[in-house]
Amino acid sequence: MPNVLLLGGTTEASALARLLAARGIAATLSYAGRTEHPRPQPIPVRVGGFGGVAGLAAHLRDQGITHLVDAIHPFAATMSANAVAAAEAAGVPLLALTRPAWRPGEGDRWRHVPDVAGAVAALEGPARRVLLALGRQHVHAFAAQPQHHYVLRFVDAPPAPPPLPDHHLLVDRGPFTPEGDRALIETHRVDLVICKNAGGSGAEAKLIAARALGLPVLMIDRPALPPRREVSSPEAVLDWLAHTPSPAKRGV
Numbered sequence: 093m094p095n096v097l098l099l100g101g102t103t104e105a106s107a108l109a110r111l112l113a114a115r116g117i118a119a120t121l122s123y124a125g126r127t128e129h130p131r132p133q134p135i136p137v138r139v140g141g142f143g144g145v146a147g148l149a150a151h152l153r154d155q156g157i158t159h160l161v162d163a164i165h166p167f168a169a170t171m172s173a174n175a176v177a178a179a180e181a182a183g184v185p186l187l188a189l190t191r192p193a194w195r196p197g198e199g200d201r202w203r204h205v206p207d208v209a210g211a212v213a214a215l216e217g218p219a220r221r222v223l224l225a226l227g228r229q230h231v232h233a234f235a236a237q238p239q240h241h242y243v244l245r246f247v248d249a250p251p252a253p254p255p256l257p258d259h260h261l262l263v264d265r266g267p268f269t270p271e272g273d274r275a276l277i278e279t280h281r282v283d284l285v286i287c288k289n290a291g292g293s294g295a296e297a298k299l300i301a302a303r304a305l306g307l308p309v310l311m312i313d314r315p316a317l318p319p320r321r322e323v324s325s326p327e328a329v330l331d332w333l334a335h336t337p338s339p340a341k342r343g344v
């Protein structure tokens with residue numbers, strides 16, 4: 093029988109957790125512990141880092157994990173690289189459940205930057221009204237461009253005020269709609285949207301709204317990851333589990 097470790101913290105991981113529970117497949121969902129009140133899950137949950145590649149490899153062995161599924165956010169590059177290395181070290185098969193990246197369509201006005209530092213550098217110049225749709229861990233970098241008005245949206249209230257002299261903070265974990273995000277952009281007279289190319293439908297609302305309003309978008313492209321096998325639907329993970337024997341059965 094499989095014993096799955098699911099690296100989560102995303103909508104996709106929660107959807108897969110529901111499917112695994114419904115099929116009665118033994119699995120544990122792992123959270124980094126960044127969110128104060130994670131959604132309740134139908135499978136056992138563990139919280140916190142493993143201690144790098146060696147820690148995760150030891151966890152895979154100690155817990156008798158037969159399959160590792162990386163369903164973390166596409167920008168959590170350290171953890172995804174650790175998963176590739178630890179799975180290799182422990183001889184456990186790995187599959188990544190990812191969302192396809194967004195692609196610009198008709199009417200989009202995207203400028204691509206490679207990372208958060210690139211987005212900060214691109215903000216050089218006169219004051220603008222910016223919807224900064226990034227996790228709160230990146231916001232401090234924008235203190236280097238204090239001339240702008242920033243509209244921030246976080247999942248949890250931050251423990252300390254963001255270090256941006258001119259900002260408006262919203263606490264909302266969604267789901268977001270194009271209509272709602274359009275209203276947000278109009279209410280705050282936003283003239284630039286900054287976001288990561290996370291992919292997926294939930295977070296796409298702001299891009300649909302920006303397109304409808306003809307607003308420019310500063311799109312932070314995805315970080316590079318080591319080669320790994322990827323699928324884009326929870327059902328495809330079940331298929332992989334059904335066709336990928338546990339390490340013991342493969343004689344590893």
Ligand SMILES: NC(=O)c1ccc[n+]([C@@H]2O[C@H](COP(=O)([O-])OP(=O)(O)OC[C@H]3O[C@@H](n4cnc5c(N)ncnc54)[C@H](OP(=O)(O)O)[C@@H]3O)[C@@H](O)[C@H]2O)c1
Pocket residue numbers: 099100101102122123124126139140141142143144145147148163164165167168169170171172174227288
């Ligand atoms: N980055 C984003 O934009 C973003 C957006 C939405 C949600 N998230 C979620 O937030 C979490 C952290 O993201 P991050 O960008 O801080 O990750 P990261 O920089 O790639 O990872 C930093 C460290 O956090 C620990 N970690 C990360 N994900 C973990 C998990 N699912 N279970 C246990 N430990 C985990 C690991 O610690 P050890 O080395 O000690 O094992 C890892 O080395 C992820 O689960 C991700 O899905 C991230």
